[in-house]
Amino acid sequence: MLIRLNINHNSLSIDCRPDEPLSAVLRRLGFLSVKCGCAKGLCGACTIFMRERSVPSCLIPVSAVRDAEIVTLEHFMQTEDYLDIVSAFRKTGIELCGFCNAGKIFAAHEIIESGSPREKNTIMERLRTFSCSCTEDEPLVHAITLAAEIRRQRLGSIKYGR
Ligand code: FES
Ligand code: FES
Numbered sequence: 001m002l003i004r005l006n007i008n009h010n011s012l013s014i015d016c017r018p019d020e021p022l023s024a025v026l027r028r029l030g031f032l033s034v035k036c037g038c039a040k041g042l043c044g045a046c047t048i049f050m051r052e053r054s055v056p057s058c059l060i061p062v063s064a065v066r067d068a069e070i071v072t073l074e075h076f077m078q079t080e081d082y083l084d085i086v087s088a089f090r091k092t093g094i095e096l097c098g099f100c101n102a103g104k105i106f107a108a109h110e111i112i113e114s115g116s117p118r119e120k121n122t123i124m125e126r127l128r129t130f131s132c133s134c135t136e137d138e139p140l141v142h143a144i145t146l147a148a149e150i151r152r153q154r155l156g157s158i159k160y161g162r
Pocket of ligand 1: 037043
């Protein structure tokens with residue numbers, strides 16, 4: 001059946017089964033930042049950003065997202081929000097292999113946008129939702145805190161807690 005999706009600010013009609021995982025549909029459309037991993041919501045390789053959350057697209061049937069704006073890493077990489085995060089990751093020596101980088105980057109974005117980057121436990125809790133063999137929690141917490149500070153300075157607002 002034809003399903004209309006909003007992906008990266010483009011409206012597309014997709015011929016697919018309603019129960020097909022969103023991750024499979026996105027890959028078929030060429031959004032290869034969405035990777036095939038565990039297919040159980042555990043590894044973060046298929047992460048997208050939707051409804052203010054980083055979410056595993058392997059767990060979402062495509063019919064459930066008709067009215068949502070889906071953002072993939074391809075699009076997010078063109079934003080200044082992304083540059084804040086990669087800049088902080090570089091400065092703190094975080095290196096991602098590319099397997100679950102969408103998961104890490106969108107989790108960082110979600111944490112920063114939630115306004116709680118100074119609360120270490122909140123960050124740790126969010127990061128533990130999926131495993132990653134490239135990074136450890138402590139350096140990531142440091143990197144995300146720095147990314148939040150970089151964003152705060154760029155935006156010049158009190159949005160992030162000052
Ligand atoms: S493939 Fe979706 S979380 Fe692992
Ligand atoms: S970035 Fe997570 S396993 Fe490499």
